[in-house]
Amino acid sequence: MGALGHLASGPGFWPTASMTEFSAHHLVDLFRLFALRLAEARIDLGALDGAIGDADHGNSMAEGFAAVVRATLAAPQDLPGPLMAVAARSFLSAVGATTGPLYASALQAGSRRLGERASFGPEDVAALVGAFADGIAHRGNARPGDKTMMDVWFPAARAVAEAARSGASPLEQLRQAERAAAEGREATRAMIAAVGRAARLGPRSLGHVDPGAASAAILISALREWLEAQVGDPPMGRIG
Ligand SMILES: [Mg+2]
Secondary structure (H helix, E strand, C coil): CHHHHHHHCCCCCCCCHHHCCECHHHHHHHHHHHHHHHHHCHHHHHHHHHHHCCCCHHHHHHHHHHHHHHHHHHCCCCCHHHHHHHHHHHHHHHCCCCHHHHHHHHHHHHHHHHCCCCCECHHHHHHHHHHHHHHHHHHCCCCCCCCCCHHHHHHHHHHHHHHHHCCCCHHHHHHHHHHHHHHHHHHHHHCCCCCCHHHHHHHHHCCCCCHHHHHHHHHHHHHHHHHHHHHCCCCCCCCC
């Protein structure tokens, strides 16, 4: 790279992969994909919840993210971080019960991660997994093994952190998170619910996938799907 080497580190000068930047518009697009994938899973999530809860989880998640899309489309806000705070508030007003505050807290943590910057990058998209996990952990009282959404968010966040440490691209970090999320979702089958409505079933909750774990895995897959559509596979030999 020689004499140009020092210039390559300057922002906005050298065409590196990390220059891919997303705006508030992209964030609404991501929320649209969340809403779409959850709408497609609405019946299945309701059936999972029907087995161990009150069958409302599919409706809660699909309607919650539909409300997020409506609110963020209408919001006069072109900073991604504050727009995600709009998403948090709209999810909270649309969804009651346990799920509303948990994902509102997740989105609020995502908003803090994006801060007041005008744009965000692929690494921020991957880092949303950890931010959401932190936000949910901060609000909820479930621990790993309690058969909740945390049994997906914790291992997925750990997978992102480990992949990032080993130098994996943001897309690869999300692929690892998606694998960890799928394993975490399946692992809830062998767990006895310790918190929430399903805890009343005791051992009868065994053998059922937790609906919150299933919807968490859908969100993580959607993050991967969305980033993949934006950046694709890094071409061989790209600088940066
Ligand atoms: Mg329910």
